[in-house]
Amino acid sequence: MSRFDQANREAVQRMMDAHPVLVDMGRAREVIPGMKDNLFLHAGPPITWDRMSGPLKGAIIGGLLYEKKARSIEEAEEIAASGEIEFAPCHHYNAVGPMAGVITPSMMVYIVEDKTHGGFTYSNVNEGYGKVLRMGAYDDEVLTRLAWLNEVYAPVVREAIRLAGGIDLKTLIAQALHMGDDCHNRNRGNNSLFARMLAPYIVETELGQKREYDFPRIDLTATCPFFKERKPTLAAEVLAFMHSNDIGTLNFLMAACKAITLAGHGIENCTLVTTMARNGTDFGIRVSGTGDKWFTAPANYPKGLYFSGYSEKDANRDIGDSAITETAGVGGFAMAAAPAIVNFIGGKASDAIEATIEMYEITVAENSNFTIPSLNFRGTPTGIDVRKVVEKGILPKINTGIAHKEPGVGQVGAGIVNPPMEIFVEALRELARRA
Amino acid sequence: MSRFDQANREAVQRMMDAHPVLVDMGRAREVIPGMKDNLFLHAGPPITWDRMSGPLKGAIIGGLLYEKKARSIEEAEEIAASGEIEFAPCHHYNAVGPMAGVITPSMMVYIVEDKTHGGFTYSNVNEGYGKVLRMGAYDDEVLTRLAWLNEVYAPVVREAIRLAGGIDLKTLIAQALHMGDDCHNRNRGNNSLFARMLAPYIVETELGQKREYDFPRIDLTATCPFFKERKPTLAAEVLAFMHSNDIGTLNFLMAACKAITLAGHGIENCTLVTTMARNGTDFGIRVSGTGDKWFTAPANYPKGLYFSGYSEKDANRDIGDSAITETAGVGGFAMAAAPAIVNFIGGKASDAIEATIEMYEITVAENSNFTIPSLNFRGTPTGIDVRKVVEKGILPKINTGIAHKEPGVGQVGAGIVNPPMEIFVEALRELARRA
Numbered sequence: 098m099s100r101f102d103q104a105n106r107e108a109v110q111r112m113m114d115a116h117p118v119l120v121d122m123g124r125a126r127e128v129i130p131g132m133k134d135n136l137f138l139h140a141g142p143p144i145t146w147d148r149m150s151g152p153l154k155g156a157i158i159g160g161l162l163y164e165k166k167a168r169s170i171e172e173a174e175e176i177a178a179s180g181e182i183e184f185a186p187c188h189h190y191n192a193v194g195p196m197a198g199v200i201t202p203s204m205m206v207y208i209v210e211d212k213t214h215g216g217f218t219y220s221n222v223n224e225g226y227g228k229v230l231r232m233g234a235y236d237d238e239v240l241t242r243l244a245w246l247n248e249v250y251a252p253v254v255r256e257a258i259r260l261a262g263g264i265d266l267k268t269l270i271a272q273a274l275h276m277g278d279d280c281h282n283r284n285r286g287n288n289s290l291f292a293r294m295l296a297p298y299i300v301e302t303e304l305g306q307k308r309e310y311d312f313p314r315i316d317l318t319a320t321c322p323f324f325k326e327r328k329p330t331l332a333a334e335v336l337a338f339m340h341s342n343d344i345g346t347l348n349f350l351m352a353a354c355k356a357i358t359l360a361g362h363g364i365e366n367c368t369l370v371t372t373m374a375r376n377g378t379d380f381g382i383r384v385s386g387t388g389d390k391w392f393t394a395p396a397n398y399p400k401g402l403y404f405s406g407y408s409e410k411d412a413n414r415d416i417g418d419s420a421i422t423e424t425a426g427v428g429g430f431a432m433a434a435a436p437a438i439v440n441f442i443g444g445k446a447s448d449a450i451e452a453t454i455e456m457y458e459i460t461v462a463e464n465s466n467f468t469i470p471s472l473n474f475r476g477t478p479t480g481i482d483v484r485k486v487v488e489k490g491i492l493p494k495i496n497t498g499i500a501h502k503e504p505g506v507g508q509v510g511a512g513i514v515n516p517p518m519e520i521f522v523e524a525l526r527e528l529a530r531r532a
Numbered sequence: 533m534s535r536f537d538q539a540n541r542e543a544v545q546r547m548m549d550a551h552p553v554l555v556d557m558g559r560a561r562e563v564i565p566g567m568k569d570n571l572f573l574h575a576g577p578p579i580t581w582d583r584m585s586g587p588l589k590g591a592i593i594g595g596l597l598y599e600k601k602a603r604s605i606e607e608a609e610e611i612a613a614s615g616e617i618e619f620a621p622c623h624h625y626n627a628v629g630p631m632a633g634v635i636t637p638s639m640m641v642y643i644v645e646d647k648t649h650g651g652f653t654y655s656n657v658n659e660g661y662g663k664v665l666r667m668g669a670y671d672d673e674v675l676t677r678l679a680w681l682n683e684v685y686a687p688v689v690r691e692a693i694r695l696a697g698g699i700d701l702k703t704l705i706a707q708a709l710h711m712g713d714d715c716h717n718r719n720r721g722n723n724s725l726f727a728r729m730l731a732p733y734i735v736e737t738e739l740g741q742k743r744e745y746d747f748p749r750i751d752l753t754a755t756c757p758f759f760k761e762r763k764p765t766l767a768a769e770v771l772a773f774m775h776s777n778d779i780g781t782l783n784f785l786m787a788a789c790k791a792i793t794l795a796g797h798g799i800e801n802c803t804l805v806t807t808m809a810r811n812g813t814d815f816g817i818r819v820s821g822t823g824d825k826w827f828t829a830p831a832n833y834p835k836g837l838y839f840s841g842y843s844e845k846d847a848n849r850d851i852g853d854s855a856i857t858e859t860a861g862v863g864g865f866a867m868a869a870a871p872a873i874v875n876f877i878g879g880k881a882s883d884a885i886e887a888t889i890e891m892y893e894i895t896v897a898e899n900s901n902f903t904i905p906s907l908n909f910r911g912t913p914t915g916i917d918v919r920k921v922v923e924k925g926i927l928p929k930i931n932t933g934i935a936h937k938e939p940g941v942g943q944v945g946a947g948i949v950n951p952p953m954e955i956f957v958e959a960l961r962e963l964a965r966r967a
Contacts, residue, residue, distance in 0.1 A: 110565075118967065131627065144794045262758075275720075275872035286711050289727070289728045290720070290724045293728055293774060294775055296771040297768040297769070297772040297775065299731075320732075321732050323695050324786075328730065329735075333732040336732040337732040446907070446909065447908060470712070472881070511928055
């Protein structure tokens with residue numbers, strides 16, 4: 098066995114040994130080491146304001162308005178361009194955020210602990226579908242919802258997570274793959290299971306008993322029509338939001354995947370990809386054996402299904418840290434477990450199955466924790482080997498949401514995308530140079 | 533098109549048009565028309581006490597103890613043999629019960645309404661796995677749990693169902709098939725979704741706020757360890773039980789399937805099976821075109837996986853009304869949607885897929901509501917044609933629990949079973965005679 102193969106075997110074993118547990122929530126400024134008042138985190142590799150795409154700019158503008166650092170869009174743009182705010186990838190802080198992935202200092206984040214190797218990873222709170230900050234929208238409705246999520250919803254969920262003594266995310270992902278989820282774009286199974294699991298604790302939180310609070314309510318009457326007739330408790334509102342948002346768990350599942358990939362990172366001669374992330378302009382990867390160096394190139398445009406009224410010409414380039422799911426062996430790599438996903442991202446069910454089959458070509462292991470029932474419980478393809486990607490000319494398949502290219506609009510669809518091949522070629526060169 | 537084909541087409545269309553909604557709960561004596569104080573309903577075709585199998589006898593004994601009609605097992609056996617209590621199939625009252633299917637007068641039942649054709653169907657409350665009444669067990673633990681379920685749990689759930697304005701079961705089944713459920717032996721998806729959907733209402737029930745009640749508590753600390761530290765609200769307990777019981781929804785899904793099959797029943801010249809049910813001794817079917825006549829023969833023994841410490845020699849013959857799921861086009865007929873089920877019933881994932889494929893051979897329609905993602909969203913095989921069963925020699929495949937053959941023990945496993953062929957032959961003869 099070559100030293101590369103040996104390093105890869107060690108890395109992928111460490112990934113599979115990782116045991117991510119959702120242990121707590123807290124304010125980014127207080128819980129993410131190195132986070133500070135004038136630092137905004139974002140998805141993907143490093144980028145400056147002038148090169149940011151519309152949806153990332155939109156989310157930064159929204160973040161500045163949300164943090165009350167700006168009073169208008171114009172002022173926000175000025176501040177963003179001034180250098181007053183530092184921008185850095187979430188990944189530099191062991192955090193991950195879907196789509197724009199903007200995490201600002203006062204936002205509440207999920208805290209995931211790797212119980213095997215120690216260490217913490219983080220993600221923000223999911224806002225639901227449509228016109229949301231992570232898709233680049235920033236109007237009053239978006240900001241009201243953000244405030245409700247961070248100041249009303251998250252504190253109840255935090256109290257419930259603490260009462261529960263943490264939620265095992267490794268088991269949740271494993272079960273979800275048997276419930277038709279890919280754990281990236283389709284999460285109805287794990288969302289339902291998570292809500293069901295946390296519900297008795299949510300009911301017992303002190304905060305959950307309250308019916309009054311100081312922030313504007315968000316409209317949940319479409320989910321729970323009886324909220325029209327009575328002012329619900331916070332517990333009921335939190336549970337109603339959970340029911341309304343089938344992608345609500347994505348963020349902490351991403352933090353779990355970050356914990357998994359982190360366990361395989363930084364191993365000499367290891368040719369496995371440990372980060373795939375996009376900022377809406379560039380696609381970046383990091384490889385275990387090349388440490389914290391980013392390999393970047395322009396991100397591609399996803400192919401998929403568009404919401405009513407939108408089409409390909411509205412789409413931004415690929416964006417978000419959510420490709421961490423594929424990097425950990427789920428998401429697009431586990432699509433065979435989630436054939437119903439094609440209702441959302443397009444294509445035929447057989448495409449979903451073939452996507453997983455193809456990913457075995459570029460990975461080094463079949464996951465010992467995450468299995469696919471319809472493939473007779475074969476483990477998901479895990480550990481992307483840059484050598485295999487380059488030699489076989491097969492690119493990772495990533496499930497993704499699609500954001501509008503202009504700031505202020507939001508989500509326009511969902512689909513599938515590939516990274517650019519050149520970054521794998523560059524990474525391979527760097528690995529060769531080091532070896 | 534022959535008059536048979538025409539009748540079948542009409543019947544299966546009525547089945548697919550049926551729209552079952554869980555609208556309420558109530559005490560059997562008060563809500564099931566014809567139910568009375570000395571009537572016990574049971575699964576399967578009619579049977580007398582002397583011919584009843586162990587698990588059905590056990591459930592009858594348990595029912596007599598539960599209703600305080602007997603003070604000991606011996607007294608219960610005497611009463612059961614005396615003719616003092618009338619026994620009748622659940623199906624004669626548009627009710628269904630899994631396994632022994634015993635419904636006694638004071639038990640709470642789910643009420644399902646067919647919003648398309650009108651009419652109501654019923655089922656009892658699911659007790660979970662293991663040592664339970666429906667599997668023939670009747671000790672104090674079983675009776676305590678029954679009391680808790682009927683007097684504590686069900687009233688909260690009833691209040692929540694009313695607050696919610698009913699729960700659409702047609703949609704729930706359709707979604708569940710995309711979440712890895714077959715809706716007979718695997719229900720984790722729909723259980724989770726149902727709990728998530730009902731949770732905000734459970735929280736808002738008046739009964740749910742209480743922490744005290746007059747019945748012994750059941751031990752839910754394995755599900756919610758924090759119940760050791762504090763006395764939870766009823767809402768939290770109800771949600772914890774829902775989380776603990778992955779088969780909790782089966783009973784009202786069966787009532788939904790009863791509503792579906794009832795819609796196709798009683799059509800002249802129709803050769804479709806509208807009931808398959810077993811009492812632990814006999815397997816009985818009813819056919820649309822032969823009205824309420826039962827065709828019966830000795831039930832087979834299921835093949836499957838046994839719980840630790842049990843084997844085939846402990847198994848009772850096939851028992852339960854739950855084959856109504858297969859009759860409605862889900863359960864064993866939709867196993868391709870639920871390949872993870874083989875972890876519970878045995879076999880390989882490919883067997884689950886092949887089972888569904890084979891069932892297209894003996895059915896007349898592909899369901900327009902219930903689809904299987906991995907088969908490119910093909911509708912489930914629906915409407916079992918006795919002509920096809922007899923001509924092709926292919927029997928329906930039924931997923932099932934396995935009860936111990938002795939009264940008082942409980943569940944010992946789960947597996948797959950076929951009905952006896954002769955009842956289809958008899959039904960076909962009767963159809964021919966009438967035509």
